[in-house]
Amino acid sequence: MKNISILMVLIFFCLMPFSAMGQDIRENHLFLKNKQQEMEQKARAQLLEARAEAEEKKLKIINDEKTLTAAIADLKNRNKDLKIKVKQIEENILGLKEIQAKLKDDLSESHAANREISGFIRGNAKDLQDLLAQSLQSALIKNRETFLEDILHEERFWSMDDIEKMTDSLFEEIKASGQVKFSKTDIIDRQGREQEATVLTLGNFTGIYVLETGSKKEIGFLIYSDQSRRFFALSRLPSSRMTARIDDYIQGKSIAVPLDISKGGALRQFTHKLNLLEQVPKGGPIIWPILAIFGLALIILLERLFFFFTKKIQVEPFMAKLRGFVAQENWEECDRLLRSQKKCLIPKVLLTALPFREHSRQDMENALQEAILGEIPGIERFVSTLGMLAAIAPLMGLLGTVTGMINTFHVITYHGAGDPRMMSGGISEALVTTMLGLSVAIPIMLSHTLLNRRVETQIGLMEEKSVAFVNMVFKTRNGSR
Secondary structure (H helix, E strand, O other): OHHHHHHHHHHHHHHOOHHHHHHOHHHHHHHHHHHHHHHHHHHHHHHHHHHHHHHHHHHHHHHHHHHHHHHHHHHHHHHHHHHHHHHHHHHHHHHHHHHHHHHHHHHHHHHHHHHHHHHHHHHHHHHHHHHHHOOHHHHOOOOOOOOHHHHHOOOOOOOHHHHHHHHHHHHHHHHHOOOEEEEEEEEEOOOOOEEEEEEEEEOOOEEEEEEEEOOEEEEEEEEEEOOOOEEEEOOOOOOHHHHHHHHHHHOOOOOOOOOOOOOOHHHHHHHHOOOHHHHHHHHOOOHHHHHHHHHHHHHHHHHHHHHHHHOOOOHHHHHHHHHHHHHOOOHHHHHHHHHHOOOOHHHHHHHHHHHHOOOOHHHHHHHHHHHHHHHHHHHOOOHHHHHHHHHHHHHHHHHHHHHHHHHHHHHHHHHOOOOHHHHHHHHHHHHHHHHHHHHHHHHHHHHHHHHHHHHHHHHHHHHHHHHHHHHHHHHHHHHHO
């Protein structure tokens, strides 16, 4: 502080004008001295104040040092405690990590088990949905499988209520699949119109409908569509015999009813099954010669049947009557009897021998043999032609088979064998012509065989009765002598 006072005095003197210093140096000296004393007192007071302040700060520093030392000690103790706690926490963390790892393993196992169970439930739900969709009962009970959509949804987890619903639906389906019941429901009839009909369901196998329009009653089979969940009337009605059996069952008169255990497969085959007349147009151009052969053979057969029918006679009664006239030598009656039946073969032949009754046996037999030989061409007419047609028909069928296979190989050459439907035309032509050729040849061959037997029988009968007539005539002649 003293140095500061001196510095201020020096500054004061430097600032004073030199003229004032010369005038009153003493006053200034006193003033300066007083000022110096004031400043010294002030500096002393400031020094005391500074010392007191320094002492206070020193005490504060000492107190702060003690406080800091205590705080440091406390912090060290707390740090030690914290280290202990940290160690414990680390140990707890290690334990928790082990527990976490174990829980993760358990969670993974649980997730795997849940996924397996969920997959099993959804798989069974899908199977149940397919089962219900293919069931005939779905045409009678609408929207019975909609609850399964929530179970099949991947983002939704199933519940026990869902499993109970699945179980109930499955048992209801099992129960319904063993029932025979009548229901009123809408069907699509054979004309494509929607109509209400009485439906008889035989379990999940067969559906039968009864449509009554006025006095007309239509009974037929139903085809179930799992796409639309509806019944469609089979396009072809069952046979009258089968319809009668179904009607008897519906009326309670019979316990037997036709059942399609293939769930519509056999009925669809029945719809697509073609009869002979429907298959014939698929045989190509070769079928027309085969049909012409069949028509010609049919005409020949009818002509031969008509011929033998018009030449038919009751042989034994006729011969017995003729024998009586011959025995009485009543030749006029014999001639009248033979002429009345001369359209028949045997009377016509015997009539030619009657004029030779007075001749020798040889002449009479020759006359009869000549008459028989004259009738044989008429009896055997067209029989050989029928045999020829029976031989040609299967050959024509074989020709159609060859041409059909040639067409098939042409299709394979140009289009490959990737699409079987493109080859079906040629194969169908090949098989239909063979089938038609055999179908024509077999009855023609059978007819030819029967006609041959008939011709041989007729010729043998003519020869037998001719010999019998000669014997009757010569027996009468010998007896009269």
